[in-house]
Amino acid sequence: MTNSINCNKCNPDGSPLLDVLTTAGLKQIAVLGMPNTGKSTFFNRLTGANASIGNWPGITVDLLVAKIKLGQQETQVVDLPGIYDLRGFSEDEEVVRRFLETNPVHLVIIILNATQLDRQISLALQIKHLGLPALLLLNMADEAPKFGVQIEPAQISRHLGMPVLPISAKYGQGYSQARNLIALELSRQLEPVLAGKVEKNLVTDAEFAAEMGALLQDGFQVSDAFKDTLTTKLDRVLLHPVFGLPIFFGLMYLMFQIVYTVGKPLQDWLNLLVEWFKNIALEPALSFLPKFPHDLLIDGVYGGMATVAAFLPVIWIFFICMAIVEDSGYLSRSAYLMDAFMERLGLDGRSFVMSLMGFGCNVPAIMGLRVMRSPALRLLSMLVIPFSLCSARLNVFIFMTTALFSASVAPLVLFSLYLFSFAAAILTALIFKGKYPNQEPLILELPPYRFPTVKQMLLRAWSETRHFLRFAWKFIIFGVVAIWLCNNLPLNVEPASAGTISGSIGQALQPILGPIGINPKLSVALIFGFIAKEIVLGGLAVIYATKEDAGLAGAIAREIDWVQAYSFMLFTLLYVPCLSTVAVIKAESKSIKFALLGVFWSLGLAWVASFIFYQGARGLGF
Amino acid sequence: MSLAELSILPLGTTASILGISTETVLEQRLQALGFRVGKQISVIRKAWLGGPLHIRIGTTEVIMRRCDARSIQVSPD
Known part of the structure; x- marks a missing residue:
């Protein structure tokens, strides 16, 4: 929610807009993720909070964009709105879909919450089906053990066919590896890739569920022993019917x-x-x-x-x-x-x-x-x-x-x-x-x-x-x-x-x-x-x-x-x-x-x- | 046990999702939040005065109105 508000903010005095059409020598990165995954925190860390507002043809909302140097490569990084589903009907989802269908990119950085990978992995699978060059960062990896969640990045990487790295954007753990990995992947990708029409490239629900099941079977374990987390204890008080x-x-x-x-x-x-x-x-x-x-x-x-x-x-x-x-x-x-x-x-x-x-x-x-x-x-x-x-x-x-x-x-x-x-x-x-x-x-996530x-x-x-x-x-x-x-x-x-x-x-x-x-x-x-x-x-x-x-x-x-x-x-x-x-x-x-x-x-x-x-x-x- | 709607699942019991019958838009949102057939689901608490349900599915927690929870059929374990 925060993301979409921040990037849609009104800009009546027309602060400088980056000219995104004249950036032929630049490599393009899109940062994609679900809401509440710390995507913006990561984006800020990666770009040093130097982002400005850019606009793209055919896209109605402003997106945050920053130019940075990764290794020797001048790169333009775009922060896409946080979404749940590439097929979704919300305005943000429409924006992301249009962006990927009309703007070729060299790399999609997918950011998901490690603890909730059991459902969030669907977004990475969708990107895989679109054939976009991507890498997956599992954020909030520091939280996962507290929830009894165990992750096998190598297994997930094998299923998705893209590099996978656990990080903590908030505290910076794994961040320098992530940056190196991004630079490496970027140097390998010479030509930018355009996503095909999203509806045509995604498989049926049943196939998708099967694929997801197989991936989770190999790469994601959760034990019941840790259900009583600080969050559940706090909720007992803060969501108490009387208090x-x-x-x-x-x-x-x-x-x-x-x-x-x-x-x-x-x-x-x-x-x-x-x-x-x-x-x-x-x-x-x-x-x-x-x-x-x-x-x-x-x-x-x-x-x-x-x-x-x-x-x-x-x-x-x-x-x-x-x-x-x-x-x-x-x-x-x-x-x-x-x-x-x-x-x-x-x-x-x-x-x-x-x-x-x-x-x-x-x-x-x-x-x-x-x-x-x-x-x-x-x-x-x-x-x-x-x-x-x-x-x-x-x-x-x-x-x-x-x-x-x-x-x-x-x-x-x-x-x-x-x-x-x-x-x-x-x-x-x-x-x-x-x-x-x-x-x-009304359906809302409680992070x-x-x-x-x-x-x-x-x-x-x-x-x-x-x-x-x-x-x-x-x-x-x-x-x-x-x-x-x-x-x-x-x-x-x-x-x-x-x-x-x-x-x-x-x-x-x-x-x-x-x-x-x-x-x-x-x-x-x-x-x-x-x-x-x-x-x-x-x-x-x-x-x-x-x-x-x-x-x-x-x-x-x-x-x-x-x-x-x-x-x-x-x-x-x-x-x-x-x-x-x-x-x-x-x-x-x-x-x-x-x-x-x-x-x-x-x-x-x-x-x-x-x-x-x-x-x-x-x-x-x- | 028999088939039931999520909205009447007693607090603290776990159930498996048998089916979701609702409009496409809501169904996609539910899927993205982890609501898929066969998944385990439980109701943690219910707000007073007919307020929303607090639901846990996998490692995700969501709130949902009771009327919307009626579209999710579950089988208590």
Whole structure:
């Protein structure tokens, strides 16, 4: 699942694409494997994590590709999506099939999980039948003895007619032999080979099963004595009918506590740094400019950059945590725990997993829904996921809760927003499930528990942070500058006063936003927050910093009370997450009408929820 | 013993798969996950409130909804 999300990620600013058509002198390697086999870990190790995104004619998704030198040979290595079956019907399987049928390769590196070879060997057998030059790496060989699994690589190699080598991509065992073997095989293969049509070249099920049986008979033994592994013991607790769910929610709470308690100080520290640089270098350097361009550069452009910087620590820590949750195998356990509930909402455990991913960023979560085949299930999930409180919104909330609530109450306020996030998602599913009924089967693998290495966590956090930087910085700086201009134009009025553009916009929206406690200034931040929630915070900084130099937190706290702030946060939580999410919903649903439904539904829900809260709280005398 | 559906196999007992009768797409996915005729299979746990089954087949563990498990015929050992 991770693989397909990472390699399908949106790439709106068009980062450099390798030109794959002009690579005649290069040898071509394709890395193929089943999901949960550590294929990406191996790919990263082999290529030194220097992969970029490439695209191929006729293939709809982006694939990771890297150029490396193996021995003396310049080689291009492509990471194909993790798949179960070359005949399969999923989008990833279609991609792999098309790739092998249209792109000749010198070598296919097949990566399978040694422990589960009894079923995974089918993929290697299929490649054998396609007549492609291949070698088989049995990954996680270090795990096999723990499961009572014994493997005879020589026997397997004899049956498959390709070299077979046990390795551990995670810890690097057998890695240098694997690299040598790859270089050797590559040097022997002079001409690239194209796979024939997959359907025509695969044998019947019965023949296939017989072949597989014979191979396993000779090369794979499993003893029953080892059934009681750490995984089965952990599952007894973590999947417990009574304790499973409370533990799950406890872990979630712990994770967000960590993000909050570690991320916030880092954010403060970074803010000081940004402020320090402004005072020591930027102000003196730009002091020759007239007031308008000076302020535009410092409060607008630099302010926007500061906003981008403020996000980095939280995103980084969040994805360190997500790497642990995902790579440990706990994510599919949460699907098991939640499925009975999700089924009643017309969704399934996978929707829940994707909603959880949405707490990082809604965009990859929505793209991840491609694993589902039922269009109805995907559409319903697409309506639900935008309510997941993503890391961009988390930043806004961390800031506002710290500004307006005491240190002991702030985490609780934040937690209540998470509860609202769930409630909105549940309500949405219940309302729309009749419109999008689904009967898609749910079958998910539960991989053994593993703890990711520090390197894996850092790599993941780094790549997500980089992804964020790549697509967000233009949006954010543009938004913050736009807000600044709205606040300072026309030139002949007092900045941020009612006479400015933002003043008039804010005033014009008062009939709608007044009843939910959102004043004209906050309205402007909300409007631009439609582009991206990241802008809300930078926008507030611009709006409230124009008059005084005191900290933004203090300025906001002076002008609005906690009821207004909470109503504002509630609205921010529920209305359209960002332009990117809307764009990806439109792309995935292939329907503008559906994307608009999502936009208006969330706006309506946001207004009603904030209205009830604000008027209710005021009615109670707060 | 007699033929039964996987969905009603008691916890902890092992059975052999006799047949899988479902649409091609699901059947292929099941095969890739190791569900083949003759293989040993057992239900490790069942989620409450009609939730999914936790199934072990060979060295692979999967979760599956009860309704989907009905398409797998087994013979308890």
